[in-house]
Amino acid sequence: MLPGDFPSIIPTKPNRKDMVRLGVLGITGLAGLALVVIILLFVISAWLGRPLSMFGYDEGPDQPIVFPHTTHVQELGLDCTFCHRNVTKGASATVPSVGLCMTCHTVVGDESAEIEKLRDYHAQSEPIDWVRVHRLPDHVRFNHQAHIQYFSEKNNILPSAVCATCHGDVGNMKKVRQVEPLKMGNCVDCHRDNNAPTDCTTCHY
Amino acid sequence: MKLTRRQFITGVGGGALGAVLAAACGVPEDELLMQSKVGMPEDVVTGLDNWYATIGNSYSTGEGLVVRVMEGRAKKIEGNVDYPINRGKHSARSEALLQDLYNPDRIKAPMARVGQRGEDNWEEIGWSDAMSRVAHQLEQIKDARKNREVVMVTNPSVSHAALVAERFISAYRGTKIGYETLENTNLRHVVKDLFDQDRLPDIDIENSDYVLSFGADFLNTWISPVRYMRGYGEFRQGGHHRGKLVHIDSRFSMTGANADELIYVEPGREGLLALSIAQVIIDEGLGDSNAAKELTGDGQIDVGQWAPDKVAEIVGVEADTIKHVAREFASKDHPVAFGGGLAGAHTNGKSNLTAIYSLNYLVGSLNSSGGLIFNPAPPTSDLQEVEDNLKIGSMSDWRDLVRDMEDGKVQALLIDGVDPAYGLPEAIGFKEATYNVPLIFSFANTINETSAMADLILPCNTVLEDWGTSVPMAGPGYQVVGFQQPVVRPFFEDRGEELGTKSTSDALMGIAANLEIDLGLEGSTFKEVVESGAKQLFELGRGSVKAGDFRAFWTGILQRGGWWDTTSIVSSIKPSVKQLPEKISDPEFTGPDGVKTFNLIPFSSSSLGEGENAHLPWMQSMPDPVTSATWQTWIEINIKTAEELDITEGDVIRVLSAQGTDKSSTEGINVLAYPHPAIPPGVVSIPIGQGHTHGGRYSKGRGANVMSILGSKLDEQTGSLAWAATKVKLEKVDEWKRLPKFENSKPDLARDSEHRIIKITPIKEKH
Amino acid sequence: MDGKKWGMVVDLDKCTGCQSCVVACQSENNIPINDEPLFNQRRAIEWIRVERYWEGEFPNIKARFIPVFCQQCDDAPCEPVCPVYATYHNSEGLNVQVYNRCVGTRFCANNCPYQVRFFNFWEPEWPESFHNQLNPDVTVRSRGIMEKCTFCVQRIRRTSRDAKKNGTSVEDGDRALNPACVNACPTGTLVFGDLNDSESNVAKLTESELHGDHGRGYHLMEDYGTNPSVIYLKKVDEDAELEEAHH
Structure with a gap:
């Protein structure tokens, strides 16, 4: 046979053995495809740092105590900084201590089972282990105070009005969920828009 | 298996995907938590730090520190x-x-001995049980009163912790002895005899222009190195002049490495050299002529016997060198001469130091700027009481104690944070004698050689968890009381009241309270005792903290880390000149006969100290300044001598002293050779600090303890251990081990003599 | 950012080789414990190290000490060789190592004439209780990452943030700004500050010692043309020959 000279392909009638082979191949192929899709979804959600919303996983995780931000913010009109009181002082916004909750809940909320849970924690002097919703990787240094200060000064608004920029309208959430992807792209875009430094050592050291 | 290109690429791809998946899943569980603490103190803000002032006790002269604390962690x-x-x-x-x-x-909790003494088997017991055991056992001894039954060995500090210990031990009519591994007994004697001072003077290096130091490694480990180094920084380039440092030594110490002129002297001849310098100054009429007259007893003392030409050979220093040092020293405005450490560690140690310190008379550098500055008495009666009763043991005291222990006279031994079983030469026999003591109680952080021999170990708080005060061993020339406060809660607090650690002073007070013994202290906790100390200072109405009421004063003292009064100086009257010694005796050495021997010079390690820091990995891994060695015990031996003996770096060397003749149990120690280009050929030098038989993962079974092989020659006048008077022979063991050192971790930066890394210039003064 | 250029002056005449800086750095920057095998493998990590050079022969021998750390070169040889831009020069004159970009090629360390870059050959490990001491402001580097002196950038960031918060400016010689080694150094060998601020101590020292007539200033291994931000001041020695002084 000369180079470039191909044997002609003559279609033949598939026999039974070929059909079985084809069937098995098809099924494994489908299963493989499904697996690839699952893995891809997994990778994508890992990449975005949160579960994909299209599957209804946009609810936010269950917490040890069902804490309704709606009640506290919408109905009672509490300011974010009333509980997250270090947000204007330091790097982390911090969740309030059990003691702080109890300043009100010693007397308020006798009818709720969830508040009984809180009182149990307090009575047994145990900390509450919340499930973290917003998490940045170890090599990122984010400082709440600096961002709150910048935006509240720039837009002449209260510190608590700044929170929604990254966290969404938490006051309207029954269960807190992550709204922004909080990937480096988010950070850098916003830093560029506001002429903030984009040097690596701003956040990475 | 044959791997095709395609399979390989698939494998790599799959591996990468797996890695991504693993990384996506691999967030540590605790990072997915966010904790609402039960309660947070007002001053604690997550992510913000607080700095609290306290005192560290890493040297005999404690340093004032500030500690960064975040969420209760230092x-x-x-x-x-x-x-x-x-x-x-x-x-x-x-x-x-x-x-x-x-x-x-x-x-982590009080521990009682299980099984035989020294077997290192323990069981945890509760604090109330432990304290009542101590109380009752001490009470029994008190009832059956004999002679010298309760002895407490402790740090030689002047502080409120020492006050509690002092009151406690006097309630039992026992004895309290301060323990120093490398004693400064000779120095204290000299300061007392020569200058009539009760405490060590400050050395005003900062304002000096010529420092003549004998044997003291003052930039590294001696008395108050950080203070001296700070002064040295100013002495170098900070002021108008650049001072000159002349260091006289028998080994190559870090201080010697930094000297402008390093003069090697024969071991034990420092005093003779100082007298020779004095002779030149007197003979040439360079110094204060009145002082010269008084020093020589108006010519009664024949200083001519010390003329450089006569002694040059004995001291091992050329006559011309002696002459030029003497002339330079006498011609400067603010020269100062001092010595200690090695210079006082010979059988003629006290005479050496007497001769050295006498030089200051000739140049008028006593209690004046740039010279020796005397320190005033502590400001309050509490601290004065401690100082008056302060007894710092010399080796003859330890010998007496060991004899009493052997004779069964010591009924109970309380060991407070020190480790004499490690630091005393084995020839003294301290460790063996502990078998004759019925009761041994040890206050310690980690198990060390001494606490391993105890019946009961009472774990104490570390410096950062404890209250306290500190009067520096060598003050800055005025009254200082440092205040130590707990910057964090005790680490084992969560183990409850019964377990965990306690302040040693609180434990002593608790033991006394157990039997309703009144220690005459104000308050029932150590914190209150410290507070009462502050109250005494408040009542003085002077000093660095001014406040209208005591609460404000107390806060002020804790914020600033102490109290001091810069006006409380020793009046500037110069002490009367004492005569020079008529002659100075020759140093004596012990060593094996009939073989080639070397003078063994042990030295305090810049990191491990005298063994107390061996459990700290930062200290173990800190390179020695000169050799850059870490983690092991090495022996510094002259590089040429090593060559002659066919010794290379890392060879295991057996170091044998003569004490095998009087104590057959000791045979010597194995150390790693470090051929040293700058140590004199007749001398070998070994750092103290390793060779722990007990202790934690970082210290146990590592290196060798040089203190164990020292002979027990004492100073002829003071009974202080002549720790540099041991001669040793070296034997090569057929073994090699790499000496862990930082040197050569990175290639030499200096490629050749043209490309100097360290440039030097002869410019003397900057304008 | 505000036109700063961080620099350091090292007065060799003051350095005693005491190693305070080395341990202060290990404490501040979460440097793994250098255990004995690491020294034997020559893989111990010391962002700042004190080198000791011998000069002469016994008995006329001198030991000379020099602290060596990242020189934060303006023309840094380590930067162009990084294939992933994990090391670059920032606007404040810092030579930056971005841990999350680093893939561990070690090209930069090979190209650094000062040998101040350190590779994590092993995963850093501490006994559980030592975790309490780790500095939360500094990333713990994992295995396979290159690391080096950062001039304690976490302190620079913290002080400039605090200054903004309080409406003040970063002060020269502020102890919260100084790198850990500078604060520790008992003799005051190390001086840190902004070279662009003519009032700062480093700028004044650079002016008088490096550009002045009889100054002692020089750059380490000047002939490489790396343009370091660290200025060394010559050791003073009466016995030194004059030619060397006017090198």
């Missing part, structure tokens, strides 16, 4: 800018107090 230590001793600077040893606090090998 993170970083720095010097306290206000504190007069170190003024914001700190030593590596102070830094390592963090690792003392968080040491994984700390004792």
Whole structure:
């Protein structure tokens, strides 16, 4: 046979053995495809740092105590900084201590089972282990105070009005969920828009 | 298996995907938590730090420190800018107090001995049980009163902790002895006899222009190195002149390495050299002529016997060198001469130091700027009481104690944070004698050689968890009381009241309270005792902290880390001149006969100290300044001598002293050779600090303890251990081990003599 | 950012080789414990190290000490060789190592004439209780990452943030700004500050010692043309020959 000279392909009638082979191949192929899709979804959600919303996983995780931000913010009109009181002082916004909750809940909320849970924690002097919703990787240094200060000064608004920029309208959430992807792209875009430094050592050291 | 290109690429791709998946899943569980603490103190803000002032005890002269605390955890230590001793600077040893606090090998609860003494088997018991055991056993001894039954061995500090110990031990009519591994007994005697001073003077290096130091490694480990180094920084380029440092030594210490002129002297001849310098000054009429007259007893003493030409050979220094040093020393405005350490560690140690310190008379550098500055008495009656009763043991005291122990006279031994079983030469026989003591109680952080022999170990708080005060061993020339406060809660607090650690003073007070013995202290806790000390200072109405009421004063003292009064100086009247000694005796040595021997010079390690820091990995891994060696015990031996003996770096060398003849149990220690280009050929030098038979993961079974092979020659006048008077022979063991050192971790930066890394210039003064 | 250029002056005449800086750095920057095998493998990590050079022969021998750390070169040889831009020069004159970009090629360390870059050959490990001491402001580097002196950038960031918060400016010689080694150094060998601020101590020292007539200033291994931000001041020695002084 000369180079470039191909044997002609003559279609033949598939026999039974070929059909079985084809069937098995098809099924494994489908299963493989499904697996690839699952893995891809997994990778994508890992990449975005949160579960994909299209599957209804946009609810936010269950917490040890069902804490309704709606009640506290919408109905009672509490300011974010009333509980997250270090947000204007330091790097982390911090969740309030059990003691702080109890300043009100010693007397308020006798009818709720969830508040009984809180009182149990307090009575047994145990900390509450919340499930973290917003998490940045170890090599990122984010400082709440600096961002709150910048935006509240720039837009002449209260510190608590700044929170929604990254966290969404938490006051309207029954269960807190992550709204922004909080990937480096988010950070850098916003830093560029506001002429903030984009040097690596701003956040990475 | 044959791998095709395609399979390989598939494999790599799959592996990468797996890695991504693993990384996506691999967030540690605790990072997915966010905790609402039960309660947070007002001053604690997550992510913000607080700096609290306290005192560290890493040297005999404690450094004032500030500690960075975040959420109840100590993170970083720095010097306290206000504190007069170190003024914001700190030593590596102070830094390592963090690792003392968080040491994984700390004792977590009181422990009682199980089985035979020294077997190192323990069971945890509760604090109330432990304290009542001590109380009752001490009570029984008290009832069956004999002679010298209760002895407490402790740090030689002047502080309120020492006050509690002092009151406690006097309630039992026992004895309290301060323990120093490398004693300064001779120095204290000289300061007392020569200058009639009860405490060590400050050395005003900062304002000096010529420092003549004999044997004291003052930039590294001696008395108050951070203070001296701070002064040295100013002495170098800070002021108008650049001072000159002349160091006289028998080995190559870090101080010697920094000297402008290093003069090697024959071991034990420092005093003779000083007298020779004095002779030149007197003979040539360079110094204060009145002082010269008085020093020589109006010519009664024949200084001519010390003329450089006559003694040059004996001291091993050329006559011309002696002459030029003498002339330079006498011609400067603010020269100072001092010595200690090695110079006082011979059988003629006291005479050596007497001769050295006498030089200051000739140049008028006593109690004046740039010279020796005397220190006033402590400001309050509490601290004065401690100082009056302070007894710091010399080797003859330890010998007496061991004899009493052997004779069964010592009924109970209380060991407070020191480790004499490690630091005393084995020839003394301290460790064996402990078998004759019915009761041994030890206050300790980690198990060490001494606490391993105890019946009961009472775990104490570390420096950062405890209250306290500190009067520096060598003050800055005025009254200083440093205040130590707990910067964090005791680390084992969560183990409850019964377990965990306690302040030693609180434990002593608890033991006394157990039997309703009144210690005459104000308050029932150590914190209250410290507070009452502050009250005494408040009532003085002077000093660095001014406040209208005591609460404000107390807060002020804790914020600034102490109290001091810069006006409380010793009046500037010069002490009367004492005559020079008529003659100075020759140093004596013990050593094996009939073989080639070397003078063994042990030295305090810049990191491990005298063994007390061996459990701290930062200290173990800190390179020795000169050799850069870490983690092991090495022997410094002259590089040419090593060549002659066919010794190379890392060869295991057996170091044998003569004490095998009087104590057959000891045979010597194995150390790693370090051929040293700068140590004199007749001398070998070994750092103290390793060779622990007990202790934590970082110290146990590592290196060798040079103190164990020292002979027990004493100073002829004071009974102080002549720790540099041992001669040893070296045997090569057929073994090699790499000496862990930082040197050569990175290639030499200096490629050749043209490409100098360290450039030098002869410019003397900058304008 | 505000036109700063961080620099350091090292007065060799003051350095005693005491190693305070080394341990202070290990404490501040979460440097793994250098255990004995690491020294034997020559893989111990010391962002700042004190080198000791011998000069002469016994008995006329001198030991000379020099602290060596990242020189934060303006023309840094380590930067162009990084294939992933994990090391670059920032606007404040810092030579930055971005841990999350680093893939561990070690090209930069090979190209650094000062040998101040350190590779994490092993995963850093501490006993559990030592975790309490780790500095939360500094990333713990994992295995396979290159690391080096950062001039304690976490302190620079913290002080400039605090200054903004309080409406003040970063002060020269502020102890919260100084790197850990500078605060520790008992003799005051190390001086840190902004070279662009003519009032700062480093700028004044650079002016008088490096550009002045009889100054002692020089750059380490000047002939490489790396343009370091660290200025060394010559050791003073009466016995030194004059030619060397006017090198």
